[in-house]
Amino acid sequence: MPPMTQDAQSSRTLPARWVENWRAHPTRVALSCDGVSLSGEELEHRSRYFAGILTSLGVGPGDRVVWEATSSTESVSLAIAIMRLGAVLVPVSERQRTHERHTVVSDVSPRLVVSANGLDLGDLDVRQLSLDNLHDIASDECVLDHVGLDERALIVYTSGTTGTPKGAVMTHRNLSAHASSLEQAWGWTADDRLLFALPLFHVHGLVAGLFTSLSCGSSTLVQSHFETQRFLGAMRDERATMSFCVPTMLHRLILDPDVGNVANLRLLVSGSAPLSVQLFHAFEEQGSTILERYGMTETLLTLSNPLLGPRRAGTVGLTLPGVQADLPQRGEQERELRISGPTVFQGYWNRPEATAEILEDGWLSTGDIVRLDDAGYAVICGRMKELIITGGLNVYPSEVEDMLRLQEGILDAAVVGVPSEEWGEEVVAYVINDAASLDVEGIQARLASVMSSYKIPKRFVTVDELPRNDLGKLQRHLLP
Structure with missing residues (x-):
């Protein structure tokens, strides 16, 4: 049959x-x-x-x-x-x-x-x-x-x-x-x-x-x-x-x-x-x-x-x-x-x-x-609700996160937009770092060679872990 x-x-x-x-x-x-x-x-x-x-x-x-x-x-x-x-x-x-x-x-x-x-x-x-x-x-x-x-x-x-x-x-x-x-x-x-x-x-x-x-x-x-x-x-x-x-x-x-x-x-x-x-x-x-x-x-x-x-x-x-x-x-x-x-x-x-x-x-x-x-x-670029608009330009967090995870010493990363009087929103990265200290300037310089400057995080926050659900999906709204 x-x-x-x-x-x-x-x-x-x-x-x-x-x-x-x-x-x-x-x-x-x-x-x-x-x-x-x-x-x-x-x-x-x-x-x-x-x-x-x-x-x-x-x-x-x-x-x-x-x-x-x-x-x-x-x-x-x-x-x-x-x-x-x-x-x-x-x-x-x-x-x-x-x-x-x-x-x-x-x-x-x-x-x-x-x-x-x-x-x-x-x-x-x-x-x-x-x-x-x-x-x-x-x-x-x-x-x-x-x-x-x-x-x-x-x-x-x-x-x-x-x-x-x-x-x-x-x-x-x-x-x-x-x-x-x-x-x-x-x-x-x-x-x-x-x-x-x-x-x-x-x-x-x-x-x-x-x-x-x-x-x-x-x-x-x-x-x-x-x-x-x-x-x-x-x-x-x-x-x-x-x-x-x-x-x-x-x-x-x-x-x-x-x-x-x-x-x-x-x-x-x-x-x-x-x-x-x-x-x-x-x-x-x-x-x-x-x-x-x-x-x-x-x-x-x-x-x-x-x-x-x-x-x-x-x-x-x-x-x-x-x-x-x-x-x-x-x-x-x-x-x-x-x-x-x-x-x-x-x-x-x-x-x-x-x-x-x-x-x-x-x-x-x-x-x-x-x-x-x-x-x-x-290709999924990101969530509309997670889109960061900084200085009138669009930043998709997932793109920046992928680049951050390639940096030596960064085990994981989450990127969000934080209200800014100057930029509307500024890009902030939460990272899990396995080194004693985070070389922020070095990371920003390396990112500048692979992405537009407005996408580069202006601030970095080191955390012990990132909030994820049972399926490993990032819970951005739970970031400190």
């Missing part, structure tokens, strides 16, 4: 596709979390069991269920059960502070909150159970895998790098179209074995990783935390064919003596934060050409370097199948990237004004400034 087309695949929900794969390959490992594995048959049975318990608790289609996204087979089976039942999955991080979880739970008004060991939700009046408590409840008969494509499937709260987190609402159609797009673009098959150590409360690990791997019938190998030796060992011992990482992980992997294991992967993907050109080339020398891609919570993945053909350092490639991108022409001035297509979210939960600010006539304004390189590949 010929493989289904992307349109045919996208016309079915992910739960329907998952179950079809599990029944076609009942003994194949579908999920492994920290070495504990479930076959397709076991995962189907386990998720059905949890769905029956949720039904006994009164959870039904459309109900929101807050799920503490831990990387265990029990926890993932529960998340799958929520999706199969037609309820709406709302992942939260086990690392979140009480007030952060309080914000999410109070905003989404869930039918139920399920966590590993109980969450401190303050004074919120909401039913909460631990995973262990669920086993004390009888599993009832339930109807599974019959939810419609246009029903809500997932609400993911954005990282809140610039303000209060907002819940991005995804439908089953969004998720199915996204899985089909990656399956086609990256040649993803049931023979693949995907390894990652990404958090499951974010779309990188949950949607691009777990959900898509299950929809392709692949084996999904999840590690609850990242440790280089363990990760590279699993890459070898578990015969991984694909791996998803963030640049912070890749920085650590390249220093490990076993980094050569990456050469056995058919595909190593980097995302969630910019990948430096230097790190890209360092992995090339190890026999692995990293595929860098672009996406955001509200659109899922939309741009990618190609599976076949050149992968260009410093770029996020071309549009993925099914995606429409409003990009400048080659040679045109950079401008904001806009995205349209079946993966674009439905809006923010209970935030119509915030939705209207970025979504108009099916086109989402990403807030990212983009240009095309000589080959027509997209």
